[in-house]
Amino acid sequence: MAKQAASERVRGSRSGRPVMALLDLLGRRWSLRILWELRGEPLTSRALRTACDEASPTVLQARLTELREAGFVELGDGGGYGLTALGRELCEMVMPLNRFAERWKK
């Protein structure tokens, strides 16, 4: 099997399939949690940090940048992070994990 060109590659996978890139992005620490915490109204960076158990601002900032570049999160005019339409759509797929987790922890 021939090696794939670098331009066709995607972080977290050599297949280039979009889902791999998504799984990789969501598989980084705090990614899922951030989506979860932003499910309601927008939060300021400080409020988000509080919601995320005081996770270090270094990672949170990195994740927020990635999630913004991915088009899932946006920084509102008057400050505060919120989900984009796409992000809200993605969040809808994460929400069912709540009920699942409740049944799971037994």
Place this chain on the structure above:
Amino acid sequence: MAKQAASERVRGSRSGRPVMALLDLLGRRWSLRILWELRGEPLTSRALRTACDEASPTVLQARLTELREAGFVELGDGGGYGLTALGRELCEMVMPLNRFAERWKK
């Protein structure tokens, strides 16, 4: 607010809410990918490693142990890792990400 007892805590969260533990587990590298790759038939540890772009056996083994303890993955009698009923259920929630990702990468 009083500090919570250590026994009530869950990794990745001080709230103790099951979903937090789940988000943390799924947020570790290769967790989501492993579930994804096991969506079909069981795979041997080597085959799984190949499917996961030759991820290092150290992490894969760690994730597999965690996913087994969580009850999502099991090691079959004749060898080979597969999803449990619970794991398959969880996988069902991950699968929709595929179509979403296809739309997303544009």
Place this chain on the structure above:
DNA sequence: TCCTTTGCTACCTTTATTGTAGCAATATGC
């Protein structure tokens, strides 16, 4: 002006992941 909050960064320490090699146990072919 002074105080507060915003988003964000620097710095260093600790933890997680990678990469390579190889083990013991179990099969498979000869």
Place this chain on the structure above:
DNA sequence: GCATATTGCTACAATAAAGGTAGCAAAGGA
């Protein structure tokens, strides 16, 4: 029996990611 391969799994050193603490400039309110 006896090499040969494959299984699940581990050791160990190197690199990358995350944690923890402090603090910045900019914007807003009193």
